Amino acid sequence: xxxxxxxxxxxxxxxxxxxxxxxxxxxxxxxxxxxxxxxxxxxxxxxxxxxxxxxxxxxxxxxxxxxxxxxxxxxxxxxxxxxxxxxxxxxxxxxxxxxxxxxxxxxxxxxxxxxxxxxxxxxxxxxxxxxxxxxxxxxxxxxxxxxxxxxxxxxxxxxxxxxxxxxxxxxxxxxxxxxxxxxxxxx
Numbered sequence: 001x002x003x004x005x006x007x008x009x010x011x012x013x014x015x016x017x018x019x020x021x022x023x024x025x026x027x028x029x030x031x032x033x034x035x036x037x038x039x040x041x042x043x044x045x046x047x048x049x050x051x052x053x054x055x056x057x058x059x060x061x062x063x064x065x066x067x068x069x070x071x072x073x074x075x076x077x078x079x080x081x082x083x084x085x086x087x088x089x090x091x092x093x094x095x096x097x098x099x100x101x102x103x104x105x106x107x108x109x110x111x112x113x114x115x116x117x118x119x120x121x122x123x124x125x126x127x128x129x130x131x132x133x134x135x136x137x138x139x140x141x142x143x144x145x146x147x148x149x150x151x152x153x154x155x156x157x158x159x160x161x162x163x164x165x166x167x168x169x170x171x172x173x174x175x176x177x178x179x180x181x182x183x184x185x186x187x
Contacts, residue, residue, distance in 0.1 A: 024046070024080060024094070024096075024110075025107075026098075026104065026105045026106050026107050027104065027105065028046055028070075028080075029070070029072075029078055029096070029098055029100075029105040029107075030044070030105075030163065031161055031163040031164035031165075032072060032075055032158050032161045032163075032164065033158075033161070033164050033165075034164070035070070035072065036050060036053075036054050038054060038057040038058055039139075040073070040151055040154060040155070041057075041071060041072060041073045042071075042072045042073075042158075043057050043069065043070060043071055043072075044069075044070040045066065045068045045069050045070065046068040046069075046070060046080065047066075047067060047068030048068075049066045049067075049068055049069075052066045053065060053066060053068075053069040053070075056069075056135070057071070057137075061133060062131075062132075062133030062134045062135065063133070063135065064091075064135050065081045065135050065137075066081065067081055067082065067083050067084070067092075068080070068081060069081040071137060073154060074154065074157045074158065075098065075100045075157070075158070075160075075161040075162075075163070076097065076098050076099070076100055076117065076118050077095075077096065077097060077098065077117050077118075077123070078095075078096040078098060079093050079094070079095055079096070079123070079127070079136070079137075080093070080094050080096065081093055081135075082094050087112055089112065089113070090112050090113075090124060090127075090128075090136065091135055091136050093127070093135075093136050094110060094111065094112065095110065095111060095112065095115040095123035095124060095127075096108075096109070096110045096115070097109040097110070097115055097116070097117055097118065097123075100161065100162055100163055101162050101163075102162045102163065104163060105163065112124055113125070119147075119148070119149075119184075121147070126138060126144055126145060126147070127144065129143050129144045129145060130142045130143050130144050131143040148183065149180065150176065150179075152172060152173075152176040153176045153177070153179065153180045155173070155176070156169065156172075156173040156174075156176040156177045156180070157177075157180070159173055160177070
């Protein structure tokens, strides 16, 4: 058994992306279009287990995301599924508020119940409302309160991820970004 433990520890050491909380770095977060799009959000897996992450994201009945899963709706926010037991209150999810630019990504805040996104919302307070089978992932029918962004606004924000190659915005995208700006200015 001791040799098996050494082997497992050795294998984990070879995985470059994630072994502990300190190992998640800003460069683990990439351009949204380099991730896998599922409906209106993006997923990836820092340990390379993208297929299982996508399978849970696409499941009509929910499921538990595998360790290393990354879920992003917009470029400036991310959730990362950590190792079992990391934080039982958050189903082992860690929340990230990110600063993104054409130079890359910087982690603004990370943690659990204390992370507030750029729109002023507490990540955990929203996600904890998801029905248990959805593993804290919100969607229109998962039990979470609605967010103050339309799907059109979200898509336009996703298209403007500064880490990605520029894409041409449609008139609809531009109108959605203007509506978003107006809504943010009103607050």
